[in-house]
Amino acid sequence: MALLSLPFTQQGTKINFQDGFKQLMIPITAMVLFLFAWELSASQIKTSLGLVPGPIEVSKQFGNLVTEHYEERSKADAFYERQVKRNAKKLAKNPNAKVKIRNYTGKPTFFDQILTSLVTVFFGFLVATIIAVPIGIISGLSQNFYTAINPIIQIFKPISPLAWLPIVTIIVSAVYVSNDPTFSKSFIISALTVTLCCMWPTMINTAVGVASVDKDLINVSKVLQLSSFTKVWKIVLPSAIPMIFTGLRLSIGIGWMVLIAAEMLAQNPGLGKFVWDEFQNGSSNSLGRIMVAVLAIGIIGFVLDYLMLTLQRYISWDKNAVLR
Amino acid sequence: MNSAYLHIDHVTMNFPTPTGEFCALDDVNFVINKGEYISIIGHSGCGKSTVLNIIAGLLEASQGGIVLESKQIDGPGPERAVVFQNHSLMPWLSVYENVAIAVRRVFKGKKTRKEMHEWILHNLNLVHMDHALDKLPSEISGGMKQRVGIARALAMEPKVLLMDEPFGALDALTRSHMQESLMDIQEKLNNTIVMITHDVDEAVLLSDKIIMMSNGPAADIGQVLEIDLPRPRNRVRLANNPTYNHYRQEVLSFLYERQSNPLSKKSETDEGMSEKNDVSDEAGVVESDTLATDNVTQLSPIDNSGKAA
Numbered sequence: 001m002a003l004l005s006l007p008f009t010q011q012g013t014k015i016n017f018q019d020g021f022k023q024l025m026i027p028i029t030a031m032v033l034f035l036f037a038w039e040l041s042a043s044q045i046k047t048s049l050g051l052v053p054g055p056i057e058v059s060k061q062f063g064n065l066v067t068e069h070y071e072e073r074s075k076a077d078a079f080y081e082r083q084v085k086r087n088a089k090k091l092a093k094n095p096n097a098k099v100k101i102r103n104y105t106g107k108p109t110f111f112d113q114i115l116t117s118l119v120t121v122f123f124g125f126l127v128a129t130i131i132a133v134p135i136g137i138i139s140g141l142s143q144n145f146y147t148a149i150n151p152i153i154q155i156f157k158p159i160s161p162l163a164w165l166p167i168v169t170i171i172v173s174a175v176y177v178s179n180d181p182t183f184s185k186s187f188i189i190s191a192l193t194v195t196l197c198c199m200w201p202t203m204i205n206t207a208v209g210v211a212s213v214d215k216d217l218i219n220v221s222k223v224l225q226l227s228s229f230t231k232v233w234k235i236v237l238p239s240a241i242p243m244i245f246t247g248l249r250l251s252i253g254i255g256w257m258v259l260i261a262a263e264m265l266a267q268n269p270g271l272g273k274f275v276w277d278e279f280q281n282g283s284s285n286s287l288g289r290i291m292v293a294v295l296a297i298g299i300i301g302f303v304l305d306y307l308m309l310t311l312q313r314y315i316s317w318d319k320n321a322v323l324r
Numbered sequence: 325m326n327s328a329y330l331h332i333d334h335v336t337m338n339f340p341t342p343t344g345e346f347c348a349l350d351d352v353n354f355v356i357n358k359g360e361y362i363s364i365i366g367h368s369g370c371g372k373s374t375v376l377n378i379i380a381g382l383l384e385a386s387q388g389g390i391v392l393e394s395k396q397i398d399g400p401g402p403e404r405a406v407v408f409q410n411h412s413l414m415p416w417l418s419v420y421e422n423v424a425i426a427v428r429r430v431f432k433g434k435k436t437r438k439e440m441h442e443w444i445l446h447n448l449n450l451v452h453m454d455h456a457l458d459k460l461p462s463e464i465s466g467g468m469k470q471r472v473g474i475a476r477a478l479a480m481e482p483k484v485l486l487m488d489e490p491f492g493a494l495d496a497l498t499r500s501h502m503q504e505s506l507m508d509i510q511e512k513l514n515n516t517i518v519m520i521t522h523d524v525d526e527a528v529l530l531s532d533k534i535i536m537m538s539n540g541p542a543a544d545i546g547q548v549l550e551i552d553l554p555r556p557r558n559r560v561r562l563a564n565n566p567t568y569n570h571y572r573q574e575v576l577s578f579l580y581e582r583q584s585n586p587l588s589k590k591s592e593t594d595e596g597m598s599e600k601n602d603v604s605d606e607a608g609v610v611e612s613d614t615l616a617t618d619n620v621t622q623l624s625p626i627d628n629s630g631k632a633a
Contacts, residue, residue: 216412219382222400224429224480234425238416317416317460 053288058295061288069109076104110274110289114296117259117270120187121304124194125255131195132202132251133244137232139203140210140240157200161193161258165265168192186268193262198255202247209243210236238317245312252308256301271297328355329516330379330484334388337374348374350542351388354535356484359514363527365575366537366546367583372520375537376488379518380406392483402430405482409489411469413461413476420457423447423476430480447479448472450509467498471505478509487519491526499523500559503530511556524579528571529557536578547578 039054046052053061080101087099108116139146172189213236221231237244263272275293278286337349348371356362364372377383379390381400390397397404405426413422423444431440448454451471461469470490477485490506491499503526510517510530521527527534531551538546551571553562562568 214412216408216410217414219400219406219408220412220414222382223380223404223406224402224426225400226429230429234417235414238414318462 047287049282049287050284053291057288058291061285062292064285065110065289065292069111072106072109075106079104079106108269110293110296113269113271113274114300116187117263117272118300120190120263120268120270121194121252121255121259123187124191124259125198125252127191128195128199128251128255129202129248132199132247133206136203136206136244136247137210137236137240140207141232141236146207146211153200153203156196157204159197161197161261162265164193164196165189165262168196169266186266189266190259190262190268190270194255194259197258198251201250201254202244205243205247205250206240209240209247212243213239241316242312242318242321245308245316249305249308249312252304253301256297256304260297328391329358329360329393330356330518331391332356332375332379332388333391335375335378335385335390336387337371337378337383338386347542348540349378349385350544352537352543352545353388354545354548356516356518356533358516361510361517361519361530361532362535363519363521363531363533364535364537365521365524365527365579366543367539367579368522370537370540371543372537373488376406376486376518376520379484380404380486382406402426402480403483405477405480405485407470407473407477407485407487407490409492411461411466411473413469413472415461418458418460419448419453419464419472420444422461422472423479426476427479443479447475450478450512451475451505465498467494467502470494470502474506474509478513478515483516485515485517487517489520489522492522499526504559506530507556524572524575527575528553528568529559529562534571534575536575536583539583546583547574549574 035055039056042052042054083101087101090097090099135149139149169189172185172192176185176188217235217239221235226234259270260272260275262268263270264276265272267273267276271293275290278289278293332352332354335349335352336347338345338347340346352371352375364375366372374383378385379397381390381397381404392404413419414425417425424440427435427440427444427447431443435443445454445457448457451474453468453471453475456464456468461472464472470493474487474490477487491502494502507530519527519530528551534549534551535545536547536549538544549571553565553568553571
């Protein structure tokens with residue numbers, strides 16, 4: 001049997017290799033063509049900040065941003081080192097002297113801003129999921145609850161993050177008062193705006209997923225007289241998992257878009273602020289740096305979606321499902 | 325009537341529709357004794373499944389009710405286990421876990437962990453599925469899925485086992501295997517079984533009593549046929565048994581002469597339906613020849629083609 005199947009597998013891998021090569025070459029060719037078209041058309045447009053940067057200029061700016069990041073880091077390290085030395089000297093003179101380390105207050109680099117944005121979007125998305133999934137499950141199980149909550153969802157769903165922002169800002173400023181805040185106010189504002197905008201797709205998809213559980217399986221749970229918890233945990237949730245993940249993927253995509261807009265408008269730290277600062281800066285490098293940021297936003301969005309997909313593959317019971 | 329184990333007591337079922345009440349069942353009344361194997365047969369849409377769902381407690385009768393062991397039933401419960409037509413296994417649970425979810429629910433506090441484990445294995449062994457404990461339902465064949473469905477129902481130790489066209493979705497060969505397995509199991513356990521079927525052979529082969537239902541709306545019991553054949557029954561040996569063929573023919577003539585298929589009148593274009601009509605014509609011929617064995621052997625392949633469609 002093994003001998004018989006050997007030539008077939010060899011042939012099979014050959015075909016697979018060819019397929020894989022094709023699968024790789026088509027997007028690469030398209031990408032090269034796109035960069036070429038970008039380079040050509042960019043050089044045609046003259047702006048107040050000079051020519052529109054092409055891919056070569058943008059990659060140079062990316063290099064600059066990396067260098068700036070390391071410079072800033074070494075500055076910070078030097079700053080802390082000086083403090084440690086000074087404190088050591090002070091203590092040598094007078095063992096009872098009060099010493100403390102002051103935080104470095106240099107400007108956040110491009111990569112600091114990316115990290116801030118990522119933390120914010122994850123936090124906002126997490127809160128949205130914690131709210132949306134249970135509400136989605138309840139409205140999928142109870143027609144009455146769904147009828148009650150549906151108009152509210154439909155009204156809040158299309159609201160732009162820019163419209164939420166002033167309300168969230170004012171409410172957070174009034175409510176979140178603390179002398180020693182664990183989170184900065186701007187972080188809470190950005191994250192809550194993300195939450196408000198991105199919980200709706202998860203909520204609706206969860207409700208639809210839960211409501212469309214196979215009726216026979218519900219009958220099985222009735223015959224077994226399963227408790228509500230077991231019913232939800234063992235029957236409803238597993239069958240709704242694909243729909244819940246569809247919602248989560250939509251949600252994190254929306255959340256990421258919303259966050260950039262919110263950071264830009266509210267001047268909260270993050271990638272959005274970076275873009276806005278460069279826009280206001282208006283140096284000859286600014287356009288290129290903004291383009292680096294735009295590409296980073298796109299790539300991060302793609303990675304976030306891919307992470308959700310991987311998580312779905314890991315959690316979902318249906319390992320054969322084709323996920324796109 | 326007082327000694328009846330399960331009493332379907334004058335059940336009437338009305339469904340509300342936009343155009344008024346639709347009467348599906350009209351005063352259905354019959355009793356089942358303990359350890360009896362009952363088949364309910366009738367054309368599709370005659371309300372067979374409605375009867376089963378009412379016994380299961382998944383539907384509530386508009387009038388009348390179900391009495392099991394002198395107690396009226398109230399809603400679904402594991403003492404009336406159901407085997408559904410399309411197996412209804414949780415696709416995300418393994419074969420073992422699918423049975424375990426029922427066992428853990430029914431025997432919680434009555435059996436220890438180890439006893440439960442043994443009981444799950446025992447029931448899967450009974451349906452010859454102990455070789456695929458860790459397989460997911462998507463990894464096993466349709467017949468195997470139905471075996472697991474039966475194991476899950478048996479594992480609940482039901483007072484009544486309800487089966488809704490349990491082999492309806494299987495091919496003819498798998499179906500006959502399953503029927504034989506079921507007869508073996510029934511010989512060991514002697515359960516009280518109510519089975520819905522539209523397969524005449526299946527009904528005669530397996531049952532002690534066949535309840536034939538008239539066509540809906542307002543369906544009722546048309547005729548009750550006691551099957552007095554010795555067990556164990558063997559399909560091949562029974563093929564030429566005049567009593568067996570007499571029972572088959574009784575059912576056929578009820579279904580295709582007195583209660584002709586309501587759907588075939590409406591749509592002659594439907595292939596399956598028109599083939600069923602052929603069967604009923606053949607059945608008529610057989611009746612006029614009064615059970616000549618030659619004719620009967622002729623009949624069975626034709627009937628099979630009707631089932632396969």
